[in-house]
Amino acid sequence: MLVNGVWEKKWDPVQKQDKQGRFIRQSSAFRETIPSDVVNLMAAGEYATPRFHLYVGYICPWATRTLIARSLLGLEQHISVSVVEPQLTDEGWQFGDYPGSTPEADEPVKFIHQLYTQTDPAYTGRATVPVLWDKQEQRILNNESADILRIFNNDLKPLHQFGIDLSPADRLPEIDAFNARIYDSVNNGVYRTGFATSQQAYEEAYTEVFEALDGLESHFARHPFAVGEHLTESDIRLFVTLVRFDVAYYGLFKTNKKRISDYPELSAYLERLLQIPAFRNNTRIDHIKAGYYSIQALNPTGIVPAGPELPWFKWFKEDL
Ligand SMILES: N[C@@H](CCC(=O)N[C@@H](CS)C(=O)NCC(=O)O)C(=O)O
Known part of the structure; x- marks a missing residue:
């Protein structure tokens, strides 16, 4: 620094x-x-x-x-x-x-x-x-x-080119509330789990991550997107964590109660977003694995795991 x-x-x-x-x-x-x-x-x-x-x-x-x-x-x-x-x-x-x-x-x-x-x-x-x-x-x-x-x-x-509004004024309170709900528990929750330096801090964060994911699993059983009927910035903010979860956080950060692949609704949501080029083309699994597993404090040998194999890799085979 x-x-x-x-x-x-x-x-x-x-x-x-x-x-x-x-x-x-x-x-x-x-x-x-x-x-x-x-x-x-x-x-x-x-x-x-x-x-x-x-x-x-x-x-x-x-x-x-x-x-x-x-x-x-x-x-x-x-x-x-x-x-x-x-x-x-x-x-x-x-x-x-x-x-x-x-x-x-x-x-x-x-x-x-x-x-x-x-x-x-x-x-x-x-x-x-x-x-x-x-x-x-x-x-x-x-x-x-x-x-x-x-x-x-x-x-x-x-x-703007496409008339998309990622944070429409009439949905802002819900968007802000959803963002706040997932920031501590999911987006930063995985980091709080992985970078905890005491058993107590690790278990606290781990529990919060999976309580939040369980809640999101029920949410996506009832709703197509994070907020309302359309894509918003909340979907972007959730996606970037979900797509890294099974390939990096589950192993390296020890968020290993379940994988996203073990959650049917979250998996379906992740795959729906991956079909949108803006999500797929800005996701590089090779960079995610190489980057996280290069964090020496958590992985001193620097070995990058060969797996996992996940069903949704089919959406961007050429990058792997
Ligand atoms: N609040 C910042 C956080 C950005 C952040 O933590 N980026 C990480 C990479 S994922 C970083 O650059 N870390 C370098 C470091 O901590 O030295 C944001 O959301 O823009």
Whole structure:
């Protein structure tokens, strides 16, 4: 991580923890939006090449949220993308020639942490993806995926191609409630399980994960989507965790009471979403496995498991 703008090699994937060994996620530092006059310039075609750039990793569920929203809304021509390699190195996320990654970043940098110090030379914190980068001002605009989803959906509405609204105003309270329901227990719940450093903290988080999944299984027996009758950002936020569950979390994070494949309704929901190109094409099982199993603190040998074989792999055979 960065300390006063200097990269510290001895980074710890456990982030912060409380006295009982519970994992605490750092909050995001850059939280700006794209001003409406800039959106108007984008809509008027004033930028020959995209002004805003997303730095992501396919391993990362938070980054993948933003990629799926970008595709669903048809923002590809306005927001360009660079993809880091799946393994966290001694210098954090880096660019390189892992298949499916971008060999070189859009800026002359090798590591994501360089974008952080370019934005704030005294930055202290983790250098996370996703990053929404302003190429004109040469700085990070926002590094919080929840914000980036709303920026893409709300602020960039004049640029949308397909008339999809991922967080419609009349559904917002339900969307926010669903997001809150799954954040602690599912999205971050798997991390709280995997990065717990005491038996008590692990069991607490494990129990919450499976209580939440049981509740979601009943939800999807009655409803096609997370909220209402249409796809919303809540589906994106749930999908990125479900699709990583059996291939990474079940083994590495020891969330192993059940697999998603053992839940018929959640499996059917996952497969329905995988049939949508924006979900399928932004999911790279090879990156997910290589990335998670490279976390040394949890897997010192670095061996990437050969399995599992899952029924839904049929949706993107060519990536495996
Ligand atoms: N709040 C952030 C979390 C992003 C995050 O934790 N990203 C992870 C990858 S999945 C990361 O970059 N970790 C690097 C590190 O912690 O050093 C968001 O949702 O955008």
